[in-house]
Amino acid sequence: MYINGNWHQTDTTIDIENPATNEIIAKSAYGGKKEAAMAVEAAYDAFSSWSKLVAGERAGYLKKWYQLIDQHKEEIAKIMTSEQGKPLKEALGEVQYANSFIEWYAEEGKRIYGETIPSSHPNKRLFVSKQPIGVMAAITPWNFPAAMITRKVAPALAAGCTSVIKPAEQTPLTAIRLIELAHEAGIPKGVLNVVVGDAKEIGDVWLKDDRVRKISFTGSTEVGKLLMRGAADTVKKISLELGGHAPLIVLEDADLDQAVEGVISSKFRNAGQTCVCTNRVYVHQSIYEPFMNKLKDAFQKLRVGDGLQDQTTIGPLIDRNALKKVKNHLEDASNKGGDITYLGQSLDSENGYFMTPVIVGNASDDMLCMKEETFGPVAPVTTFETIEEVVKRANQSPYGLAAYVFTQNISKGIRIVEDLEYGIVGLNDGLPSVAQAPFGGFKESGLGREGGHYGIEEYLEVKYISLGL
Ligand SMILES: NC(=O)C1=CN([C@@H]2O[C@H](COP(=O)(O)OP(=O)(O)OC[C@H]3O[C@@H](n4cnc5c(N)ncnc54)[C@H](OP(=O)(O)O)[C@@H]3O)[C@@H](O)[C@H]2O)C=CC1
């Protein structure tokens, strides 16, 4: 753990497992209440000096951190693949994606503008300025061990906040390596702190401490709701990036190759373990056959295996429970009349949490995979007749994070986009996430936005100044 600029050991440790081989690749320190409190103390102490630096000085530290991550990107990618499982090429992509937040917010921190407001009194002048909210706590998941940290911490630091971070128990090694580089970049002590340990204990300490003014969480909707309730007692600002259940709609005039490519890129990123992964595919009934043929051809090219091997396109799932959940969804789909086809080249291995990619044809809306996050390489496909019908079915979900639409008729596409109750829509695009755009959901998919100029607002308070002349 990294607290107040120092490395901190604990008597208790946890094993970090490679999900492709089941080997224990490292042991991590594992703490709880005590370390969580120490981290807040350090972040609180550091806030007064860090927040008073001018934006350009903070940008200097962030740029140095960015450069060091860039120089070590291959090494960080290997660490990530070893603890998380995603293919090395994808891990490298994530490191670069993670780093793009640091680069972007280093600059955006210089554009935290205020405002002047016309006065209704001749002897008054009205101003608005923005200032950092204070200590922020980032609680992050295992599916993006680097990017979910930098997407929170980069805007926070650029705005002048200090931070306490709890990475997921399965993937602390990537977080630790990033922080080593932040240390090397000279980011002052206390500005960044990482605590690995009992999630509930750490969360409770941070929720109860009124010096923590902001919680930013990515993970399950269940834990997000707990944090939201807990944050109420000290009225903390909160950002939640929770579960999703993305529909992907293919209209009869879609470019089928583009639509199939959209399914592959949105479905199989991280073996289907992202909250923006396509969860259900709606294809116009008139093109079901040709679409399915092309989809099956594309699935055949997928190769499941250890992410460290060159040809692997789909790595293992994160753990045994993840595998169990996917199998449960498939059993349910089969019992409800789904046409299950396993495709792709699969690894014949006794070890690892590998799952072969599956198409569930003839999917019906009552199947678990059509309602709950599967978080695995399963693509249920169903048909629709009219746009009104498909939009209604797509919106029938407590989630509202990402949706995808494929059509050559952009006017029609825009109308569908406007009717979808989702925070992110890929129109003829299966990979919409970028550092400069807002990422976040409607309904139970969360609160607030990360990325772009929206992302830095989450770490700022608005101060109104009325000046009497
Ligand atoms: N939106 C997204 O990107 C993600 C969605 N999910 C969804 O959630 C499901 C379950 O995944 P899971 O990993 O269990 O997700 P969680 O929501 O449990 O984990 C996310 C983070 O929250 C922490 N956490 C867990 N419980 C608490 C608590 N009481 N207080 C504070 N922090 C807490 C975890 O710590 P620790 O690891 O130590 O338990 C981890 O750092 C997945 O199958 C998927 O459907 C999961 C991950 C990411």
Ligand SMILES: O=C(O)CCCC(=O)O
């Ligand atoms: O919540 C997730 O699943 C991680 C974000 C993925 C992305 O940024 O595209």
